[in-house]
Amino acid sequence: MSCGCFGASTLKKKSPSHTPNEIDGYPLDNVKHFSDKELRLATDNYHPSNKIGRGGFGTVYKGTLKDGRQVAVKTLSAGSRQGVREFLTEIKTISNVKHPNLVELVGCCIQGPNRILVYEHKGYKHKTRLEKKIYYLHGHC
Numbered sequence: 846m847s848c849g850c851f852g853a854s855t856l857k858k859k860s861p862s863h864t865p866n867e868i869d870g871y872p873l874d875n876v877k878h879f880s881d882k883e884l885r886l887a888t889d890n891y892h893p894s895n896k897i898g899r900g901g902f903g904t905v906y907k908g909t910l911k912d913g914r915q916v917a918v919k920t921l922s923a924g925s926r927q928g929v930r931e932f933l934t935e936i937k938t939i940s941n942v943k944h945p946n947l948v949e950l951v952g953c954c955i956q957g958p959n960r961i962l963v964y965e966h967k968g969y970k971h972k973t974r975l976e977k978k979i980y981y982l983h984g985h986c
């Protein structure tokens with residue numbers, strides 16, 4: 846947390862609410878950006894009772910957005926190198942695809958160290974990990 850010892854110009858340069866509009870040259874304009882605060886509110890501060898799973902990316906929490914929409918909030922585990930690559934891959938692929946068998950990417954959070962993906966919540970997942978890989982290999986048909 847910043848305190849009074851920093852000058853105003855320092856605070857301006859390092860605004861914690863800054864959201865990048867690209868990652869590795871990939872534009873993020875078509876993806877909704879959530880703030881850390883919004884997702885903490887949605888998941889009751891990542892309360893353990895909202896934990897719905899864990900994958901290669903990190904822990905997944907159930908959340909409710911301000912508009913009442915139910916979402917799955919996928920938090921990237923700190924230090925997960927696989928996750929950093931997967932974060933960008935998931936944004937690149939899922940944000941441009943709509944398919945009844947794929948969950949919709951609602952948005953993401955890239956704030957400070959946070960790398961979080963927000964999906965529509967499904968009561969169950971349609972695809973196993975293997976099915977997802979086959980799906981991608983066969984070119985989203």
Ligand SMILES: Nc1ncnc2c1ncn2[C@@H]1O[C@H](COP(=O)(O)OP(=O)(O)OP(=O)(O)O)[C@@H](O)[C@H]1O
Pocket residue numbers: 897898899900901902903905917919948964965966967968969970973974
């Ligand atoms: N959109 C969603 N709706 C409901 N539950 C979800 C959703 N996304 C993930 N989950 C839950 O979180 C668990 C982990 O999902 P996640 O996609 O992170 O990993 P995975 O399916 O094992 O595949 P991978 O590690 O390759 O990404 C799932 O098994 C499921 O229980």
